[in-house]
Amino acid sequence: MTLTVVNNATCTFCGCVCDDIELHADDVRIVKAKKACVLGTAWFLNHTAERKYPDALIDGKEATLDEAIEVAATYLHEADMPLVYGMSNTTCEAQRECVALADLLGGLLDSHTSL
Amino acid sequence: MGGKVTCTLGEVKNRGDFIIYWGGNPAECHPRHFTKYALMPKSKFLPNGRKDRTVVLVDIRPTKSAKAADIFLQVRPGKDFELITILRAMIKDQKISAEAVAETGVTLEQCTDLVARMKKAKFGCVFFGMGLSMTRGKHMNSAALLTLAAEMNAFTKFVAMPMRGHGNVTGADVVMRWQTGYPFGITFNRGYPRYNPGEFSTVDVLVRGDADAAFIIGADPGATMPQPAIDHLARIPTIVLDPHITHTSKLSRVHITTAVAGISAPGTAYRMDEIPLPLKPALKSPYPTDEEVVRRIKESIAKKPFWMPDGAQMIAAQV
Ligand code: SF4
Numbered sequence: 001m002t003l004t005v006v007n008n009a010t011c012t013f014c015g016c017v018c019d020d021i022e023l024h025a026d027d028v029r030i031v032k033a034k035k036a037c038v039l040g041t042a043w044f045l046n047h048t049a050e051r052k053y054p055d056a057l058i059d060g061k062e063a064t065l066d067e068a069i070e071v072a073a074t075y076l077h078e079a080d081m082p083l084v085y086g087m088s089n090t091t092c093e094a095q096r097e098c099v100a101l102a103d104l105l106g107g108l109l110d111s112h113t114s115l
Numbered sequence: 116m117g118g119k120v121t122c123t124l125g126e127v128k129n130r131g132d133f134i135i136y137w138g139g140n141p142a143e144c145h146p147r148h149f150t151k152y153a154l155m156p157k158s159k160f161l162p163n164g165r166k167d168r169t170v171v172l173v174d175i176r177p178t179k180s181a182k183a184a185d186i187f188l189q190v191r192p193g194k195d196f197e198l199i200t201i202l203r204a205m206i207k208d209q210k211i212s213a214e215a216v217a218e219t220g221v222t223l224e225q226c227t228d229l230v231a232r233m234k235k236a237k238f239g240c241v242f243f244g245m246g247l248s249m250t251r252g253k254h255m256n257s258a259a260l261l262t263l264a265a266e267m268n269a270f271t272k273f274v275a276m277p278m279r280g281h282g283n284v285t286g287a288d289v290v291m292r293w294q295t296g297y298p299f300g301i302t303f304n305r306g307y308p309r310y311n312p313g314e315f316s317t318v319d320v321l322v323r324g325d326a327d328a329a330f331i332i333g334a335d336p337g338a339t340m341p342q343p344a345i346d347h348l349a350r351i352p353t354i355v356l357d358p359h360i361t362h363t364s365k366l367s368r369v370h371i372t373t374a375v376a377g378i379s380a381p382g383t384a385y386r387m388d389e390i391p392l393p394l395k396p397a398l399k400s401p402y403p404t405d406e407e408v409v410r411r412i413k414e415s416i417a418k419k420p421f422w423m424p425d426g427a428q429m430i431a432a433q434v
Binding site: 004006008009010011012013014015016017018019023025027028029030037038039040043044047048049050051053054055056057058059065068069070071072073075076077078079080081082083084085086087088089090091092093094095096097098099100101102103104105106107108109110111112113 | 148282285286300304316330369377379387411422431
């Protein structure tokens with residue numbers, strides 16, 4: 001097991017998005033988050049790289065990623081008024097894909113801001 | 116920036132000598148806001164740090180943040196808009212009635228003192244939180260406060276900034292504005308983006324039962340939305356992308372596990388002042404990233420017949 005140190009890592013737990021965190025990590029978990037506050041530390045230490053959940057679920061049953069992608073695409077394509085919602089806990093790169101998805105579907109697009 | 120009079124947190128740190136927090140509790144929700152930007156740092160134009168700054172907290176009750184403030188103003192719940200409007204009148208020396216002030220829970224002396232201090236400031240900054248934007252008046256409150264900050268510029272430099280919540284909500288606003296021209300509450304059902312919160316915002320759409328499929332990413336409406344909206348999500352095919360099995364996953368038809376942004380997925384996130392920052396994941400996830408999964412779903416849909424037979428003009432995702 002190797003210990004890696006990431007300097008100036010970015011915490012996305014709150015809107016401060018602190019970018020001065022020093023992370024110490026082994027292969028599966030972050031063991032230390034220097035400079036992070038209590039909330040940030042909990043955020044970093046509570047996520048691991050373990051395989052805790054199945055890759056995908058279809059109707060509650062385990063499925064492969066490829067199957068799930070196909071089923072999702074079919075549901076969204078068949079809908080008359082599909083909704084793309086959320087985008088809080090994700091990257092701008094994924095958000096960009098979400099906009100393109102809603103556009104392609106002729107659907108609705110909305111984020112947490114509207115709540 | 117969507118037309119608001121604002122600045123970066125770097126400017127707040129270096130110049131902001133008068134800080135107002137309105138309807139927010141940074142001590143508990145944005146713990147490093149005080150120390151990194153707004154209260155403590157010793158900086159170029161504020162060499163004595165905290166001593167060079169005056170801090171005001173406006174809220175409906177004294178939270179932990181009140182201890183950090185020099186002045187605490189307790190506004191009556193739901194009276195934020197009234198108080199802001201009174202302040203807007205007072206900075207222009209307009210007459211105000213004593214009853215109107217009394218209703219807000221803040222005294223006339225406190226208002227007079229606040230206005231005097233605001234005008235004396237070299238660089239004022241008002242941060243507003245959910246206590247302002249999610250209570251009676253909602254976005255009208257935020258709009259009034261942004262106007263107050265803009266109008267203060269007749270006297271001194273003054274800016275306003277929302278204290279955005281968890282994750283990359285700011286990024287969502289920015290990306291949607293960049294791609295569609297609108298920040299949220301959008302529909303593409305005519306082939307081009309249209310904006311109308313109340314009509315196209317998610318809670319309204321779900322409570323009315325309009326949407327007939329939902330794609331949920333980086334959010335858990337099953338835990339946060341009103342029950343009728345959740346009931347509708349359970350009725351229609353719902354697809355969830357999340358690093359965990361969430362409440363929404365449990366009522367969905369499809370759940371796909373993805374890597375955690377910033378921990379095991381790389382990318383970009385926006386700070387509350389709309390500064391993009393790169394993420395530096397420390398772990399390698401066994402799961403794909405959100406970006407990859409959304410792109411693959413999009414590509415799969417693109418192979419199917421287009422929903423609009425004559426083909427409308429599309430905005431390509433820019434790279
Ligand atoms: S370290 Fe604390 S203050 Fe900074 S982004 Fe993370 S949760 Fe927010």
